Each structure stands twice: as structure tokens, then as C-alpha cells.
Ligand SMILES: Nc1ncnc2c1ncn2[C@@H]1O[C@H](COP(=O)(O)OP(=O)(O)OP(=O)(O)O)[C@@H](O)[C@H]1O
């Protein structure tokens with residue numbers, strides 16, 4: 360019987376019986392965290408870009424500008440709402456609440472991706488906005504001076520730099536999401552934490568199961584942060600550059616014919 | 618010669634701080650105009666107004682006789698014809714030297730990448746920066762950055778190129794390399810407006826000098842006239858101080 364085993368024995372027993380469940384749970388956790396972080400970043404970049412659209416002097420009273428201001432206000436409210444409430448409550452609200460009031464019954468997967476993405480989007484929106492306004496204004500002026508419009512300058516010049524600067528925050532969000540998807544067990548998502556609750560509930564092995572689960576979470580988060588470091592290094596490029604010799608220049612010039 | 622640009626009663630204030638009061642002057646094709654004047658006299662503001670980085674509060678800017686301050690005017694298209702070189706270079710720090718000179722041609726002029734690369738190489742070679750095409754701006758010296766910035770502006774093949782104190786942020790040793798590039802461009806007939814503290818450039822390279830003070834153009838004329846026999850007292854005083862500094 361399991362109560363007669365020592366700690367190690369119990370761990371081995373749990374892994375033999377439920378190892379696959381833990382891994383599936385971890386897979387679910389990782390899937391929701393990764394996909395939602397990516398979608399959340401896209402939301403965050405879209406919101407951050409809209410929040411920083413400048414109004415040209417003299418254009419303050421045009422319909423277009425009023426519309427822009429309205430959008431910015433709505434987006435601001437969105438950011439405040441999702442940053443200012445706990446994700447567990449948002450999940451319950453969207454999954455159970457919407458169904459009760461408006462009869463909108465989302466699948467639990469849809470609800471899970473929606474809640475985590477929209478939540479991440481709200482945090483990222485602020486990071487992106489900060490990232491954009493921290494880029495030296497000379498970069499935008501340089502882009503404008505060669506005739507780029509605001510969005511061309513954003514895409515080619517400002518956002519790539521902002522992205523690099525906020526990459527640590529994106530990584531942070533991903534790590535937080537890996538951990539915080541555990542609250543989705545309230546809407547019956549069978550993630551890693553849900554598996555833990557089932558296993559420990561069935562076997563009364565809270566300590567052992569929790570140890571296993573913590574180790575899995577830690578492995579995932581440490582791996583992710585390592586990978587992001589590598590991405591940062593890659594984006595920074597080499598410290599050195601190759602001097603182009605004449606041959607190289609010749610080749611560059613001749614490529615057209617090829 | 619054909620008139621390219623004309624400023625007419627141009628004014629600019631920031632809030633209630635009036636920086637440009639009543640600026641009138643015109644630029645003909647091939648002109649090399651130096652703008653001189655004390656710090657705070659409004660030289661940069663005037664240049665930034667010409668490129669619409671600042672919106673003038675009154676007056677007109679005529680580009681080939683069209684007022685570019687009209688609301689319908691396509692500002693980016695206009696800017697692509699009026700290049701600007703900044704004191705602080707403003708190279709795109711996320712791009713290599715070569716890409717800095719390509720991106721505008723591809724995105725704004727819609728050229729294909731290969732043509733853009735050729736043009737970029739042509740101008741990078743002209744400023745002597747062709748060995749550094751793979752470098753990032755942060756890996757270059759100030760003088761090198763400024764030469765790339767000039768190549769980036771030239772690659773758009775603008776009709777007028779504006780320079781805002783292009784050598785002021787440089788070590789004395791690097792000033793020469795940038796001024797030499799500018800001299801070459803001037804001798805090849807590029808139309809230029811240069812805000813500068815380099816009196817030798819104003820005197821020897823430009824064909825017209827504008828002296829500004831407190832938001833006005835106090836005096837303008839050929840360099841030989843303005844430097845050797847200035848008409849206005851203010852001009853005399855300014856030249857006396859600045860030449861004494863040297
Ligand atoms: N964005 C701004 N907001 C408010 N005031 C400004 C702004 N830009 C410039 N000014 C003011 O306008 C005046 C003229 O500035 P400007 O930069 O045009 O002078 P300048 O002749 O180029 O001087 P310098 O030789 O030091 O570059 C200064 O008093 C400056 O404080």
C-alpha cells in the first residue's frame with residue numbers, strides 16, 4: 360500500500376501511475392501559456408500603436424481625430440479593466456457569467472485562450488506603449504525626413520527597437536502565464552495544477568504530488584527564460600562587423616544580373 | 618535659375634514663445650545657402666519648418682509654387698524630395714548601414730530592392746563608407762555616422778538637402794571628413810541649405826549666406842559681401858564675436 364512506502368517510493372509510484380497525466384497537464388499549461396502570450400503580444404502591439412498615434416498640429420478638431428480619441432479611451436478602459444481584476448474572476452465571468460446573462464456559452468478552451476490572451480494583451484499594451492515612447496524621437500524624425508509616414512516608420516524603425524527593448528517583459532509575461540494558467544482549473548481546464556489536485560485528492564499524497572508539479576513548473580519556466588535569453592542575444596547581433604572588401608562590393612553590385 | 622523653394626512671411630511660435638517672426642527667402646536650383654546666427658535665433662526651427670517636422674503657425678512655404686501647408690498636400694511625398702541631415706545623425710539603430718540607405722527607397726519610393734541596393738552603394742561609395750555596409754550605427758564613429766546619414770538622404774535623390782549643424786556633434790578631427798563630403802556635393806550642383814557654425818564653409822563653399830537673429834533674417838547676400846562688408850550693425854557684431862572665437 361502507498362502509505363507504507365517511503366518518499367521516493369511514493370514518487371515513483373505516482374509517476375508510474377499518473378506520469379502521462381502530469382505530462383499531458385503540463386502540455387496543456389504550456390500550450391495555453393504560449394499561444395495566449397503570442398496572441399496577447401499581438402493585441403498589446405496593436406493597442407500600444409493606436410495609443411501612440413500623434414495628432415498633427417492644427418488637426419485637433421477633425422472627425423478622424425475625435426474617432427481616434429474615442430478608440431483610445433475605449434482601449435484605455437480595456438487595459439484598466441483587465442489589469443485591475445484577478446484573472447480567476449475574469450475566467451469565471453467569461454465562462455459562467457456570460458452564459459448566465461446573455462446565453463453566450465463559450466467552450467472551456469475558447470474561454471481559456473480568450474481570458475489569458477486578453478489579460479496578457481492588457482499588460483503588454485502598457486509595455487509596448489512605454490517601449491514606443493522610450494525610443495529616441497530622432498528615430499522617428501529620421502524616418503519622417505526620408506518621407507516615411509507614421510505607420511511605415513513604426514513598422515520599419517520604431518517597433519523593431521521597441522520589441523527588442525521589451526523582450527524581457529514579454530518573457531516575464533510568458534513565465535507568469537505558465538504559472539497563472541493554474542487558475543483555469545476553475546473552468547475545468549485539465550492543466551498541470553488540475554492533474555495535481557486530482558492525483559493528490561485520490562491518493563492523499565499532497566507533498567509528493569506538489570513536489571513533482573513544482574519541479575515541472577520550474578523546468579518549464581527556466582527553459583523558457585533560457586530560450587528568451589538566446590533570442591535576445593540573436594537579436595542583438597554580433598559585436599563585430601565584417602568590413603566589406605572590394606570583391607564583396609563587386610558581388611553586391613553584380614547580383615542584379617543574377 | 619529655376620526657383621525651387623520659397624518661404625513667405627513664415628512664422629512659428631511655441632505657445633506664446635515666438636521663435637520665427639517673419640521669414641522670407643527663396644532657394645534656386647543649385648543654391649548652396651548657409652544659415653548663420655547666434656544660438657536660439659531660430660535656425661533649427663526654420664529648417665524643421667521647411668521639412669514640416671514643425672508646423673509653421675503663419676506664412677507659406679512654396680515648393681515649385683505650390684503651398685505645401687495646404688491640408689491636401691501629401692507631406693511624406695514632399696519630405697522625400699526635401700532631405701534632412703541632423704546634428705544627431707538619427708540613423709536607424711536597428712538596421713545596418715546599407716539597410717539605412719535602402720529602406721526609404723523601398724518603402725517610400727517603391728523601388729525594387731536590387732535597384733535600391735545599387736543606388737545605396739553608389740552614394741555610400743561617394744561618402745567613402747562602402748566598406749562599412751554591414752556595420753550597425755552604434756559601431757561607427759560620429760563622422761562615419763554623419764557620412765552614412767548624408768548617403769541615406771542622397772539615396773532618396775532629393776531636390777534640396779537640409780543640414781542642421783551637421784558637424785557640431787563631432788570631434789574636431791572628424792569635422793573635416795564631413796565638410797569634404799559636403800563640399801563635393803556643393804560642387805556637383807546639389808541644392809543645399811546648411812545651418813552651420815563653420816564660417817569657413819559659409820564663406821568658401823556657399824553662394825548665399827543668411828544671417829538670422831531673434832526669429833528674423835537680419836541680412837543676406839553673397840558671402841564675399843556679407844563677410845567683408847556687412848550692412849547691418851547686428852551682423853557686424855555677430856561676425857566680430859564669432860571670428861574672435863576662432
Ligand atoms: N519644441 C520646442 N518647444 C518650445 N520651444 C522651442 C522648441 N524648439 C525650439 N524652441 C525654442 O525656440 C528657440 C529657437 O530654437 P532653435 O533650436 O531654432 O535655435 P537655433 O538657432 O537652432 O540655436 P542653436 O544654434 O543653439 O541650435 C529657442 O529659444 C528654443 O528654446
Ligand SMILES: [Mg+2]
Nearest residue numbers: 660661662782
Ligand atoms: Mg539649432
